[in-house]
Amino acid sequence: MFKSLVLYLKNADPLIQMSAVAIVLTLIGIVVALTYYKKWGWLWREWITTVDHKKIGIMYLICALLMLFRGGVDALLMRTQLAFPGMNFLDAQHYNEIFTTHGTIMILFVAMPMLFAMMNIAVPLQIGARDVAFPFLNAVSFWLFFFGALLFNLSFVLGGSPDAGWVSYPPLAELSHSPGPGINYYVLSLQISGIGSIATGINFIVTILKMRAPGMTLMRMPLFTWSVLASCIVIIFAFPALTVALALLGLDRIAGTHFFTMLHGGNPMMYVNLFWIWGHPEVYIAILPVYGIFSEIVSTFSKKYIFGYKSMVISLMLISVIGYFVWVHHFFTMGAGPGVNSFFAVASMAVGIPTGVKVFNWLFTMFRGRIRLTLPMLWTLAFIPCFAIGGATGVMLAAAPGDYQFHNSYVVIAHFHQTLIGGAVFGLLAGMYYWWPKMFGFKLNETLGKWAFWFFNIGFYVCFMPQYALGLMGMTRRVYTYPAATGWGTLNFVSTIGAYLMGIGFLFIVVQVLYSIRYGERDMTGDPWDGRTLEWSLPSPVPYYNFAQIPTVNGRDAWWEMKQQRKEYSLSSTKELKPIHMPNNSSLPFFMGLAFFVAGFGLVFNQFMIATVGLIGVVVCMLWRSLEKDTGHWISVDEIKQMEAS
Amino acid sequence: MMNKEHLSKKSFPWAHVIGYVGSIVLTVLALWFTVKAPLSQGSIITILLALAILQILIQLIFFMHITESRGPAYHSIAIALGFLFTFAVVAGSLWVMTFNSQVQ
Ligand code: HEM
Ligand SMILES: [Cu+2]
Numbered sequence: 001m002f003k004s005l006v007l008y009l010k011n012a013d014p015l016i017q018m019s020a021v022a023i024v025l026t027l028i029g030i031v032v033a034l035t036y037y038k039k040w041g042w043l044w045r046e047w048i049t050t051v052d053h054k055k056i057g058i059m060y061l062i063c064a065l066l067m068l069f070r071g072g073v074d075a076l077l078m079r080t081q082l083a084f085p086g087m088n089f090l091d092a093q094h095y096n097e098i099f100t101t102h103g104t105i106m107i108l109f110v111a112m113p114m115l116f117a118m119m120n121i122a123v124p125l126q127i128g129a130r131d132v133a134f135p136f137l138n139a140v141s142f143w144l145f146f147f148g149a150l151l152f153n154l155s156f157v158l159g160g161s162p163d164a165g166w167v168s169y170p171p172l173a174e175l176s177h178s179p180g181p182g183i184n185y186y187v188l189s190l191q192i193s194g195i196g197s198i199a200t201g202i203n204f205i206v207t208i209l210k211m212r213a214p215g216m217t218l219m220r221m222p223l224f225t226w227s228v229l230a231s232c233i234v235i236i237f238a239f240p241a242l243t244v245a246l247a248l249l250g251l252d253r254i255a256g257t258h259f260f261t262m263l264h265g266g267n268p269m270m271y272v273n274l275f276w277i278w279g280h281p282e283v284y285i286a287i288l289p290v291y292g293i294f295s296e297i298v299s300t301f302s303k304k305y306i307f308g309y310k311s312m313v314i315s316l317m318l319i320s321v322i323g324y325f326v327w328v329h330h331f332f333t334m335g336a337g338p339g340v341n342s343f344f345a346v347a348s349m350a351v352g353i354p355t356g357v358k359v360f361n362w363l364f365t366m367f368r369g370r371i372r373l374t375l376p377m378l379w380t381l382a383f384i385p386c387f388a389i390g391g392a393t394g395v396m397l398a399a400a401p402g403d404y405q406f407h408n409s410y411v412v413i414a415h416f417h418q419t420l421i422g423g424a425v426f427g428l429l430a431g432m433y434y435w436w437p438k439m440f441g442f443k444l445n446e447t448l449g450k451w452a453f454w455f456f457n458i459g460f461y462v463c464f465m466p467q468y469a470l471g472l473m474g475m476t477r478r479v480y481t482y483p484a485a486t487g488w489g490t491l492n493f494v495s496t497i498g499a500y501l502m503g504i505g506f507l508f509i510v511v512q513v514l515y516s517i518r519y520g521e522r523d524m525t526g527d528p529w530d531g532r533t534l535e536w537s538l539p540s541p542v543p544y545y546n547f548a549q550i551p552t553v554n555g556r557d558a559w560w561e562m563k564q565q566r567k568e569y570s571l572s573s574t575k576e577l578k579p580i581h582m583p584n585n586s587s588l589p590f591f592m593g594l595a596f597f598v599a600g601f602g603l604v605f606n607q608f609m610i611a612t613v614g615l616i617g618v619v620v621c622m623l624w625r626s627l628e629k630d631t632g633h634w635i636s637v638d639e640i641k642q643m644e645a646s
Numbered sequence: 647m648m649n650k651e652h653l654s655k656k657s658f659p660w661a662h663v664i665g666y667v668g669s670i671v672l673t674v675l676a677l678w679f680t681v682k683a684p685l686s687q688g689s690i691i692t693i694l695l696a697l698a699i700l701q702i703l704i705q706l707i708f709f710m711h712i713t714e715s716r717g718p719a720y721h722s723i724a725i726a727l728g729f730l731f732t733f734a735v736v737a738g739s740l741w742v743m744t745f746n747s748q749v750q
Contacts, residue, residue, distance in 0.1 A: 209720050237731045273739055324731055328742055340742055 001605045008159050020157040049585040051135035052544050056142050057120030058439055064114035067105050072506055074102035079499040082492050085484040095480035096163040103166030109149045111286040114428040119228050121435050125535035126222045128213025130546045133206040135583040141196035143593030148193025151600050155185035162186035167275055170260035170268040175253050181604045187250040188600040194239055201235030204228055215553035222533045226313050227292025230320040231285050238281035245274035276327040284323040290427030291358055294380050297434055298362045300529050301377040302369025308361040315354030322351050332400045333407045341400040348398035352391055375449040379430035382457050386422030411471030414464045437528045441540045442520035448512035456505030463498025466491040532560035543643050545580045580635045592621040665708025672701050
């Protein structure tokens with residue numbers, strides 16, 4: 001295995017060799033810095049072994065932003081290659097690898113962790129809980145995600161990236177057509193991080209149903225919490241389909257079975273079917289929490305209760321159920337009968353209705369509100385028209401006969417980037433700006449943020465609007481170059497300019513964060529936006545036990561009500577403080593992730609010894625946890641008083 | 647909650663007995679149909695599926711206490727959703743994959 005790895009690096013593209021060198025240098029730099037500043041102990045105690053939902057959220061956020069950078073670089077490389085006809089920047093193989101890693105990373109290692117970050121940071125605080133229901137499991141989820149992402153990202157320097165698209169359909173993804181380790185990387189890293197996602201889904205459903213503060217009935221929950229509940233329901237019902245699809249594909253590749261190979265009665269179409277049974281709900285997993293984020297932001301910055309709370313809840317739930325009945329719209333052209341295609345076309349269009357309800361509710365909430373144009377609100381306002389266009393083109397694609405024309409063309413690329421960027425990414429950025437002071441205790445600089453906003457937004461339209469036209473002119477997706485005679489050159493060039501503008505927007509966000517760490521406005525009150533939900537009743541950053549006293553909730557927008565009634569939520573006035581019970585830190589989640597990583601790495605290269613060692617490690621971790629007596633610890637009243645005073 | 651536990655301790659656990667007998671009867675029936683029944687393969691599979699569904703119901707009702715709860719019955723809603731989605735996946739896939747006959 002090691003010989004072949006060295007051989008791979010020797011013969012690889014200079015771009016990849018450079019990246020390998022850069023990775024090694026960065027790693028050395030990190031190790032040296034940690035040793036020099038004596039931060040190893042701090043890193044271990046405060047972060048790696050933590051079970052605190054707020055810290056886990058921050059770690060998800062950091063990983064998601066790093067992955068956004070990696071996926072963004074991939075995107076710019078692709079757009080550079082497509083800028084002119086007949087470009088010689090990337091070859092076909094390299095282009096295939098890049099669009100595959102770009103798509104997979106953006107959906108599974110950017111959108112998912114970013115929304116896990118928001119869930120972890122806000123949900124327990126919004127419902128008045130001291131942590132999630134299963135803090136240990138929460139840490140396990142994070143480390144499975146982390147090591148899954150690591151495994152995936154190693155692929156391009158160690159043996160070659162997956163190159164069969166983010167959907168990795170057989171027969172292309174089978175051993176016969178893709179012999180290298182690439183697709184194995186895809187299968188195993190998604191499998192490992194997928195276990196973590198399912199666990200997170202379970203964890204948050206239980207947290208939301210069981211850990212609410214007294215008085216917070218379901219119909220008093222903040223809409224973000226509702227949207228997370230909806231999203232987690234979709235997670236636990238949809239992810240198993242991916243698990244099965246990947247497991248069967250992995251068995252085909254590693255154990256020589258024939259589930260999808262055409263030989264011995266295998267059927268590749270079944271993979272496509274299973275993949276999209278997960279795949280479509282997956283886009284709702286990403287978009288539903290974003291609807292919740294926008295609801296919080298619109299209500300806070302319009303100083304109004306959200307318009308039509310009940311219809312918001314109902315539409316969230318409807319979307320999560322109907323979203324399960326539309327998956328075939330991703331393969332109308334595969335040749336199912338008219339009955340099948342009509343059913344799934346109508347179901348797909350029906351999802352537009354509850355989504356429309358939400359948009360109107362946001363607009364009515366803003367109507368006659370006292371609107372403040374802060375960064376979170378700006379991204380929200382930008383989202384609405386963008387998502388409206390994305391939704392409209394979605395309905396166009398959902399018309400099955402039309403889709404025979406649009407399928408696999410740039411129209412689809414433009415559509416789903418409009419919903420994924422204009423929906424999920426805008427929303428997650430809005431949420432990041434909104435909760436940033438709560439996480440770190442300071443605000444992000446507004447001016448730099450506005451530069452980022454405008455570069456990103458203008459760049460977005462410049463990049464993706466031409467692609468609708470390109471699609472209609474016949475440009476198909478996943479082509480690495482095109483001849484000048486097609487006449488696609490101009491629009492592609494425009495599109496590439498847009499992509500670079502978005503890249504500049506991202507750099508502004510980086511500068512904004514670095515600048516604000518030093519000079520950002522400190523948040524002394526804990527309520528910098530004049531918020532409405534319980535997380536704003538706490539100091540920023542939040543003490544690790546969250547609430548010194550669990551609040552009693554008397555209505556929707558609990559914190560707003562408390563502020564209205566001048567019921568100062570201060571410690572001395574209400575009940576006595578009591579000792580607080582908190583879970584202990586643990587290093588097991590980290591080691592369990594590591595063991596999964598070793599097992600995955602072994603399987604990627606068919607090294608069953610290594611894989612066995614990893615799997616034994618997993619079992620040992622589980623046994624250890626089962627036999628360990630871990631009853632948590634108590635924080636005494638004195639300690640709480642001390643922390644609350646500081 | 648206390649009351650319920652108290653009650654179930656006193657009265658005879660009829661539900662468990664019914665469930666136990668029911669599940670055994672279903673298992674024996676399944677065995678009998680596969681080994682002895684003079685039916686076509688298709689109808690045997692159909693019968694087995696029906697028996698399996700009854701078996702699931704018995705397990706859920708008599709042993710997994712799907713009808714009891716200490717608070718709102720979230721688990722019943724979850725199970726109902728689970729059934730709905732399972733149905734969607736199984737029936738949907740069968741329906742979608744009939745294109746084999748047209749495509750091959
Ligand atoms: C809510 C956010 C949405 C996201 C994140 C999203 C994402 C995506 C993605 C990633 C694809 C690419 C499939 C491929 O690789 O071929 C896609 C295709 C598609 N989307 Fe969406 N979508 C969203 C909303 C919608 C809506 C509202 C509709 C319809 C009402 C819709 C209808 C479709 C259809 C029909 C296709 C298949 C097109 C084809 O393969 O030819 N989408 N979407
Ligand atoms: Cu879809």
